[in-house]
Amino acid sequence: MLDFDTCNDARLRRDPAYDGLFFTAVRTTGIYCRPMCPVKHPLTKNVSYYPTAAAAERAGYRPCLRCRPETAPFCPAWKGTRTTVERALKMIEGGALDRGSVDELATDLGVGGRHLSRLFAQHVGASPIQTAQTLRIGRAKRLMDETILSLTEIAFQAGFGSVRSFNASFLKLYGRPPSAMRRPRPS
Numbered sequence: 322m323l324d325f326d327t328c329n330d331a332r333l334r335r336d337p338a339y340d341g342l343f344f345t346a347v348r349t350t351g352i353y354c355r356p357m358c359p360v361k362h363p364l365t366k367n368v369s370y371y372p373t374a375a376a377a378e379r380a381g382y383r384p385c386l387r388c389r390p391e392t393a394p395f396c397p398a399w400k401g402t403r404t405t406v407e408r409a410l411k412m413i414e415g416g417a418l419d420r421g422s423v424d425e426l427a428t429d430l431g432v433g434g435r436h437l438s439r440l441f442a443q444h445v446g447a448s449p450i451q452t453a454q455t456l457r458i459g460r461a462k463r464l465m466d467e468t469i470l471s472l473t474e475i476a477f478q479a480g481f482g483s484v485r486s487f488n489a490s491f492l493k494l495y496g497r498p499p500s501a502m503r504r505p506r507p508s
């Protein structure tokens with residue numbers, strides 16, 4: 322994880338080079354953002370920084386509706402080190418935990434389930450399940466904004482097991498159901 326001053330300077334510059342490297346959480350609003358969010362800068366004393374969107378969500382923050390941090394590219398600060406976590410993230414991005422369990426994923430990676438969870442706590446700041454959930458919601462949000470698929474089709478394409486869990490995940494994260502968040506299509 323980058324240090325506070327590095328993150329803070331990048332945030333104040335709205336530096337796009339740091340997109341995905343850290344996420345800014347704002348205590349006063351309960352929202353977290355990407356570094357180049359166009360919204361007015363919060364005061365430095367009110368912000369904290371997280372290495373991943375999943376970590377910010379685990380800490381209780383909701384994604385900003387302007388910069389959509391939950392759809393930021395997944396490039397943790399330690400990218401480049403060929404680690405089990407990096408491979409696990411790719412497999413989770415590919416839907417490994419939409420179909421299978423954490424133990425199955427760990428077995429595919431040649432490690433134990435507990436070890437994998439520890440590595441995630443250390444490097445990602447969230448469990449594999451929380452990470453998969455964040456990625457699923459990001460996929461669904463992109464499909465909602467960029468396609469004319471029905472919400473039911475989006476739920477399954479994004480990897481949710483049912484429309485009910487799709488709705489529940491959105492309610493929990495955004496405080497409103499997916500149907501209330503769909504943007505009108507530009508004509």
Ligand SMILES: [Zn+2]
Nearest residue numbers: 354358385388
């Ligand atoms: Zn934002």
